Amino acid sequence: MTVEALIRGDIEARIHSGEWKPGHRIPFEHELVTAYGCSRATVSKALGGLAKDGLIERRRKAGSFVAHPQVHSAVLEVPDLAQVIAARGEDYRWQLTGRRGAESAGELALPALLVEGLHYGGGEPFALERRLIALTEVPEAEQESFVDQAPGTWLLHHVPWTAARHRIRAVEANVGEAKALGLRPRGACLELDRTTWRAGQIVTHVRQLFRGDRYDLVAEFKP
Amino acid sequence: MTVEALIRGDIEARIHSGEWKPGHRIPFEHELVTAYGCSRATVSKALGGLAKDGLIERRRKAGSFVAHPQVHSAVLEVPDLAQVIAARGEDYRWQLTGRRGAESAGELALPALLVEGLHYGGGEPFALERRLIALTEVPEAEQESFVDQAPGTWLLHHVPWTAARHRIRAVEANVGEAKALGLRPRGACLELDRTTWRAGQIVTHVRQLFRGDRYDLVAEFKP
């Protein structure tokens, strides 16, 4: 056990047990230096890690305090669909249903490529996808057919990302969507909208519509 | 600009621009020490931060490498509903519809308290909640009526957490749920299932059912 981990663990235990409640001031760095008989750099690294993880807040001159839990946050995994299906032991298949250049797509005011298709798992369709790819940022996409590989899979391996925003909603499938997914009209679907940026420029925008009865998202707590 | 931030920024830029692709070995610590004219501790802190954020992987003897992007992950905010509604400028209200002890609830094989109610925003119901609270972990809950405050809000301020798992699905409301939420039967809803642990023990389990047309979740990219 390293000294840093020891300090962190002791403080985490006191916070999690409720002994130190939100707002409680934890010992000053120099006090911890004395208590653990280590250097200030070690204490600083331990407290810095706790602050980065949101367990404590640090204020100059005032000290370090147990953070007030504001919002519940969790890490949502948005994996490559092919991997998810494969992990379940089912066959995965992608079917391209449309591909065309869009001079100026609504969501992107840029020359873009529009790709539409269907994701299958275990022989059954489970998600519809409609994607726009900005050709200014990813000109190589124009050479791709996207017949054998879903654009998300391809992009994951070809374009580094810097930011993205996801929006998750429950919606009712319209007639065409329901037919494509094998649902009754107005069947419940999970809609995932994702916009991805790279250095401030939109790279891609995707809307995925999942059958509500065949897909869910799991998010683990952080920290 | 600190030296640490400078080093981080330079490396991040090279990764994001695609100049250094996944698997590329980045300079050794001692090389960066020379290049930036700083101490090894500073370089170490910069690289350690990048590793913690998943941008690079570090291996002894081998060096540090640009990480292979695995899965897309994002930070999902699961806020206190009262705060969300208030932030929109609408009135928030909680209505308790049921409260009873459950000797051994299905989800928890423990003595628990069952709380049911409805969240209102702008005078309209928008979410149903059914919650189990483990009385072994949170005995104080038995003294709470939960008439004036939703149990989630109360718990957030009374119990420190250590882990949680969320499951998000699209479901169709049954007749009773639809009526309570003011939806037509089978209307699309977002279902959020959350189990919260503290030191390995389940603290609470909640199922929230949101009107699909009035609620969505937003997740921001990480890192």
Added chain:
DNA sequence: CAGTGGTCTAGACCACGCA
């Protein structure tokens, strides 16, 4: 075995912000 990252030390100076 040799070189890397992991961890630590005992100092130092600085900027911020409360008194």
Added chain:
DNA sequence: GCGTGGTCTAGACCACTGG
């Protein structure tokens, strides 16, 4: 002003691991 955290230095020893 003065004490806090923020940052940095110039060393050091160690554990792991790849060749």
